[in-house]
Amino acid sequence: MATNAQTSGIRDEYTTYPPSGSRCSNCNQGFVPLVPARRAVQERSSGPPLVLYRHFSCPEVKAR
Numbered sequence: 001m002a003t004n005a006q007t008s009g010i011r012d013e014y015t016t017y018p019p020s021g022s023r024c025s026n027c028n029q030g031f032v033p034l035v036p037a038r039r040a041v042q043e044r045s046s047g048p049p050l051v052l053y054r055h056f057s058c059p060e061v062k063a064r
Ligand SMILES: [Zn+2]
Pocket: 024, 025, 026, 027, 028, 029, 054, 055, 058, 059, 060
């Protein structure tokens, strides 16, 4: 009876500054320095949780 299997396990989302060299998990582009982005933690069935960064207003929003 897993009812939350469709949420892709993303949690703990908040706004922060991404570290240099990281890329948006949505559009795979780099970030502009000193511009905040969305940080989230994605739970994985195997291995440690994955930290994701996304543009605060990403130009490429994936429709799933
Ligand atoms: Zn993006």
